[in-house]
Amino acid sequence: MWDKxxxxxxxxxxVVFNAIDESGYPFSMRCRPVLDEKEKVLRIPASDYLKxxxxxxxxxxxxxxxxxxxxxxxxxxxxxxxxxxxxxxxxTQFIDGAGTTFKHQIRVIQExxxxxxxxxxxxxxxxxxxPWDEVKARYRRAQEx
Amino acid sequence: xxxxxxxxxxxxxxxxxxxxxxxSIAKDGTPITWPVTTAFDETAGIFIAFTSIGLPQKAYNxxxxxxxxxLFSEPKASGLKNPPAVLVQGDAEVSExxxxxxxxxxxxxxxxxxxxxxxxxxxxxxxxxLMDWYYMRLRxxxxxxxIRYWEDGDFSQAPKELSYVG
Numbered sequence: 001m002w003d004k005x006x007x008x009x010x011x012x013x014x015v016v017f018n019a020i021d022e023s024g025y026p027f028s029m030r031c032r033p034v035l036d037e038k039e040k041v042l043r044i045p046a047s048d049y050l051k052x053x054x055x056x057x058x059x060x061x062x063x064x065x066x067x068x069x070x071x072x073x074x075x076x077x078x079x080x081x082x083x084x085x086x087x088x089x090x091x092t093q094f095i096d097g098a099g100t101t102f103k104h105q106i107r108v109i110q111e112x113x114x115x116x117x118x119x120x121x122x123x124x125x126x127x128x129x130x131p132w133d134e135v136k137a138r139y140r141r142a143q144e145x
Numbered sequence: 146x147x148x149x150x151x152x153x154x155x156x157x158x159x160x161x162x163x164x165x166x167x168x169s170i171a172k173d174g175t176p177i178t179w180p181v182t183t184a185f186d187e188t189a190g191i192f193i194a195f196t197s198i199g200l201p202q203k204a205y206n207x208x209x210x211x212x213x214x215x216l217f218s219e220p221k222a223s224g225l226k227n228p229p230a231v232l233v234q235g236d237a238e239v240s241e242x243x244x245x246x247x248x249x250x251x252x253x254x255x256x257x258x259x260x261x262x263x264x265x266x267x268x269x270x271x272x273x274x275l276m277d278w279y280y281m282r283l284r285x286x287x288x289x290x291x292i293r294y295w296e297d298g299d300f301s302q303a304p305k306e307l308s309y310v311g
Binding site for chain 1: 163164166168169170171173174175176177178179180182197198199200201212213214216218219221222230232234235243245246250253254256257258259260261262263264267268273275276277278279280281290291298300301302303304
């Protein structure tokens with residue numbers, strides 16, 4: 001995973017850094033982590049105003065173009081420790097998200113269909129019928145507006 | 146929230162940013178964040194979002210722990226010049242009902258307007274067969290508790306606190 005982060009994090013910076021604040025709510029901000037190759041951690045500058053809890057945290061990297069297309073994204077799960085004027089992020093898991101390759105798109109369709117089937121089966125629900133004419137009409141109106 | 150005065154520059158962010166980074170809290174306490182599109186209902190003072198039952202993890206997280214946040218930090222294509230970055234923390238409620246359009250009109254209108262290529266998810270018989278799960282949606286309502294913003298998106302400075310609803 002580390003080699004992947006070395007390549008991808010600079011390309012997506014500033015990335016979205018997510019932790020839990022003193023109120024127990026998620027807190028997110030943009031930052032440019034420094035990749036510490038020796039320790040295999042990411043060092044995130046800590047401003048005085050930040051009141052984040054040590055522990056579980058994550059990074060989100062994502063991209064879209066001007067037409068909200070060509071979407072790419074991934075999440076890095078990990079935890080933070082509080083250092084001197086910095087948060088030290090220890091990455092533990094890479095979670096792939098959106099992607100533009102054919103392989104990515106096939107995976108999204110397969111996983112989406114499978115998860116939806118399980119969701120319905122678990123609750124004993126019939127597969128909902130999609131009102132396609134309404135969807136298409138709404139799309140057309142939005143594009144014309 | 147509906148009685149609170151939200152400055153126009155913040156409303157412009159809510160209405161024009163293409164995405165917001167939505168965080169929910171996983172079972173092990175990790176904030177997991179993905180980009181989504183939301184609609185802000187100014188009258189009710191709530192955000193409307195949704196997720197497909199084909200991607201239900203954020204709904205599971207919110208049902209377990211309603212604490213969420215929305216970070217508006219990607220101004221691309223918004224048409225806004227030097228907009229602030231805005232963080233909304235609040236409580237989410239996820240509908241049990243599966244719907245496609247009803248109650249979600251404002252979100253679909255934004256997505257279909259902002260994302261012309263979204264036609265790929267419904268434009269052919271094959272896509273309608275493969276992607277029907279994409280349109281099986283759970284409605285998410287987010288009631289803001291705290292709003293902070295950073296002028297010019299400068300996170301090195303302390304944010305301004307817009308409001309707090311206890």
